[in-house]
Amino acid sequence: SSGEWLLVVKKNGLTRYTHKAEKVMRPCSKNRITQAIIWSADSNGDNNWKLEFPNRCDWSIFKDLYKECSDRVVPAPAIKFIPVPGVREVPGYADSHSTPFDRPESYIYLNDDEVSRAMAKRTANYDMDSDDEEWLKKFNSDFFAENELHDHVSEDNFELMVDAFEKAFYCRPYDFSDENAAANLCLDMGRREVVEAIYSYWMNKRKQKRSSSLLRVFQ
Numbered sequence: 484s485s486g487e488w489l490l491v492v493k494k495n496g497l498t499r500y501t502h503k504a505e506k507v508m509r510p511c512s513k514n515r516i517t518q519a520i521i522w523s524a525d526s527n528g529d530n531n532w533k534l535e536f537p538n539r540c541d542w543s544i545f546k547d548l549y550k551e552c553s554d555r556v557v558p559a560p561a562i563k564f565i566p567v568p569g570v571r572e573v574p575g576y577a578d579s580h581s582t583p584f585d586r587p588e589s590y591i592y593l594n595d596d597e598v599s600r601a602m603a604k605r606t607a608n609y610d611m612d613s614d615d616e617e618w619l620k621k622f623n624s625d626f627f628a629e630n631e632l633h634d635h636v637s638e639d640n641f642e643l644m645v646d647a648f649e650k651a652f653y654c655r656p657y658d659f660s661d662e663n664a665a666a667n668l669c670l671d672m673g674r675r676e677v678v679e680a681i682y683s684y685w686m687n688k689r690k691q692k693r694s695s696s697l698l699r700v701f702q
Contacts, residue, residue, distance in 0.1 A: 488555045490548065492534070500532050504552035511542075601700045602650055607642035608698055609649065615641065618684060626677070636673060636681070644669045644681050645697065653701045 492500040502524045511522045520536040522545070536542035601608050611619075616638070623635040647668045651658070658664060662679040669678045689697060696702045 488552045490552055492532075504549050504556055506553055508546070508549050508553070597700050598653075601698070602654075607639070607646040608700065609642045609645045611638055611642055614688075622680065622684075626680070634674075636677060640672045641681065644672055644678065645685055648682060648685050649696055649698050649701055653696065 488504070490502045490504060491498055492502075509522070509524065511520050513519070514521055514535065517537060520539070520542045521533055522536070522542075523533045534545070536545065595603070619636060619638065619641055627634050648665055651665065651668055662682040665682045666675050666678040669681075672678065685697070694702065
């Protein structure tokens, strides 16, 4: 009757818990054993009510319901006015700081093409995505012992390895078709078995995406 929207948890037809959605949803946690998503409306967990989502689809549906309730309960702030920046002319600025443009006789161009610049670049052309971050985090956790934290593969080194694989495969695809040959490219970045594992992950990702390269410049 009040028009208030609530999230309601029912069991056996009885309402067990109600929650008024806030503008910002509280963060979730993960069950280390089952990997299920756990969410509590209370940041301290004092109310003993926690929702566990073994299925990621159910968690996604719950987040959508939470957002819908939040949008209905928490009204968007009304915009009273749109600020307009002021303009002030500076006397004499154009005369003292302007440089006339003379059109050259030839076209303006950059040295080398895009591929050549990518090959010569010393920093990585490749940027990690969320799948890479998740895989690397799990790999570091599973592969290295607790006393080998200093050996963990950093995100920078991961990107440099993938970048090296992409460059080598673009130039000589048949020479780097297996992990043994590819591992020799990056032995200065990690142990052979580490490089080979990243190479296998990179190849599988290429196959999943059905792409000739994970870098646009080499496609």
